[in-house]
Amino acid sequence: xxxxxxxxxxxxxxxxxxxxxxxxxxxxxxxxxxxxxxxxxxxxxxxxxxxxxxxxxxxxxxxxxxxxxxxxxxxxxxxxxxxxxxxxxxxxxxxxxxxxxxxxxxxxxxxxxxxxxxxxxxxxxxxxxxxxxxxxxxxxxxxxxxxxxxxxxxxxxxxxxxxxxxxxxxxxxxxxxxxxxxxxxxxxxxxxxxxxxxxxxxxxxxxxxxxxxxxxxxxxxxxxxxxxxxxxxxxxxxxxxxxxxxxxxxxxxxxxxxxxxxxxxxxxxxxxxxxxxxxxxxxxxxxxxxxxxxxxxxxxxxxxxxxxxxxxxxxxxxxxxxxxxxxxxxxxxxxxxxxxxxxxxxxxxxxxxxxxxxxxxxxxxxxxxxxxxxxxxxxxxxxxxxxxxxxxxxxxxxxxxxxxxxxxxxxxx
Numbered sequence: 099x100x101x102x103x104x105x106x107x108x109x110x111x112x113x114x115x116x117x118x119x120x121x122x123x124x125x126x127x128x129x130x131x132x133x134x135x136x137x138x139x140x141x142x143x144x145x146x147x148x149x150x151x152x153x154x155x156x157x158x159x160x161x162x163x164x165x166x167x168x169x170x171x172x173x174x175x176x177x178x179x180x181x182x183x184x185x186x187x188x189x190x191x192x193x194x195x196x197x198x199x200x201x202x203x204x205x206x207x208x209x210x211x212x213x214x215x216x217x218x219x220x221x222x223x224x225x226x227x228x229x230x231x232x233x234x235x236x237x238x239x240x241x242x243x244x245x246x247x248x249x250x251x252x253x254x255x256x257x258x259x260x261x262x263x264x265x266x267x268x269x270x271x272x273x274x275x276x277x278x279x280x281x282x283x284x285x286x287x288x289x290x291x292x293x294x295x296x297x298x299x300x301x302x303x304x305x306x307x308x309x310x311x312x313x314x315x316x317x318x319x320x321x322x323x324x325x326x327x328x329x330x331x332x333x334x335x336x337x338x339x340x341x342x343x344x345x346x347x348x349x350x351x352x353x354x355x356x357x358x359x360x361x362x363x364x365x366x367x368x369x370x371x372x373x374x375x376x377x378x379x380x381x382x383x384x385x386x387x388x389x390x391x392x393x394x395x396x397x398x399x400x401x402x403x404x405x406x407x408x409x410x411x412x413x414x415x416x417x418x419x420x421x422x423x424x425x426x427x428x429x430x431x432x433x434x435x436x437x438x439x440x441x442x443x444x445x446x447x448x449x450x451x452x453x454x455x456x457x458x459x460x461x462x463x464x465x466x467x468x469x470x471x472x473x474x475x476x477x478x479x480x481x482x483x484x485x486x487x488x489x490x491x492x493x494x495x496x497x498x499x500x501x502x503x504x505x506x507x508x509x510x511x
Contacts, residue, residue: 123254126244127151127216130197130261133227146197146204146228146238146263152245154213154220158183159251161190173213173220180211180222191224194243195257199230201239217437218351238263241278256296258439260449269452271296290455297459300438306358306504307431309497311464313365314424315471316490317372323420324472328464330421334428335435336457342436343453352508354433359504361427366498373491435460 133145154176158168163186167179180187188208197204210225230238242257257272264281271292272278301307314331318324341347439456478486 123252123256124153124156124245126242126255126257127221128195128240128242128257128259128261130240130259130263132263144199144238144264145230146240148195148197148226148228148240150191150195150224150226150244151214151216151221152191152224154222156245156251157187157190157222160245160249161186176220176222177211177213180213184208184211187222187224191244192226194246195226196241197228197230198239198241200232200236202230202232204228204230236264237280237282239278239280240272242272243274243277246274258296269293269449290451293452293455294459294462296439297456298463299459300435300456301460301463304438306362306501307434308467309500310358310362310365310427310431311467312471313362313369313494313497315468315475316494317365317369317420318472321472324468326421327424328468330425331428331431332461332464334425335432335460338429338432339435339457339460340432340453342433343439344449347433349433351434351437354430354437356505356508357430358427358434359501359508361430362501363498363505364423365427366494366501369494370491370498373487373494 127150129149131147133147155168158170158179161167161183163179163183167183170176170179192206197206206226206228208224209227210223212223212225214221214223240259240261240263242259244257245252245255247253247255254273259270259272259279261268261270261279261281266281268279269289269292270279276292311331314327315324318327338347342349435457439453475486475490478489
């Protein structure tokens with residue numbers, strides 16, 4: 099019953115909001131480039147232009163402004179608040195985002211303020227010019243401590259940076275543990291590792307994706323089901339993730355998020371139907387016949403690629419439609435993954451490496467969850483089939499209830 103208890107906790111409003119965001123925190127996005135040559139010193143360091151996108155309401159809260167500032171809605175009102183509180187916002191950002199050249203800090207100047215949308219959320223887009231002095235052929239260091247844990251508004255904030263400095267192009271993820279990057283370092287492997295970890299964290303803390311995966315595992319009675327279902331889901335979401343992140347496909351979050359929630363509900367309800375008819379929870383190889391009765395089966399039955407002739411599935415329509423349905427839902431989840439990453443940039447090989455690393459991180463955590471949960475389900479079904487039936491019924495009911503609540507919440511939002 100622990101599974102049901104855990105899922106009941108996940109239905110709380112706070113967790114539901116986390117699932118909408120696909121993360122437990124907010125990301126900052128930074129585009130850092132060398133300033134045009136006309137504005138760079140002739141005999142000194144290269145000046146830098148940094149465009150920072152920060153979630154509007156979190157920025158205004160972190161700058162400790164009044165409620166009318168962070169509760170403002172509509173582009174005009176929010177731009178007016180940014181203009182009125184430019185000094186406070188500028189002070190907050192420049193205290194926590196810095197550029198240095200050969201170890202010496204560059205002087206920041208706010209040169210532009212705008213408002214953009216990322217994943218249907220307003221972000222303040224602030225453009226800074228950093229004046230850097232020093233000898234030519236030096237290196238730049240970029241550091242970020244925006245939205246630190248100590249502020250309590252958010253936690254575990256990551257600053258996703260794309261940069262083109264000192265004849266080097268790259269991407270990086272800055273965190274509290276690794277808050278800076280320096281040009282001239284061998285960054286390819288580090289970049290791959292950073293985005294790999296980012297992808298893994300996204301799946302692990304994206305509760306809606308985890309619940310979808312759990313629902314798929316509950317409905318998988320044999321290793322063959324797991325392999326085929328996981329493969330269909332992986333291929334589908336990998337395709338749309340890459341296409342959406344590269345800007346080839348664009349679907350608004352107001353459409354994607356409710357469909358993701360609905361996909362969880364559909365799979366959980368199908369699981370419930372099969373379990374009640376003596377299917378997934380009762381053992382291996384059982385189908386839709388209500389008279390079949392529960393059977394414990396063996397671990398060997400679970401690992402067979404095909405069930406023995408006497409225990410062939412009778413689940414009918416769902417067995418025929420499971421893979422196409424999972425594939426379609428996987429396409430939608432892939433768009434959700436891309437929206438959460440939030441990269442909006444032109445094609446480059448650097449960007450492709452970052453996206454591939456992020457996707458591999460997702461797959462690694464997905465495989466880890468499968469390797470942990472499926473054997474536990476097998477042992478539960480073999481050792482205690484009646485207990486398995488009631489535990490999985492409770493778990494699927496909780497998953498379905500949470501997912502349906504998210505559908506309503508996201509449509510209303």
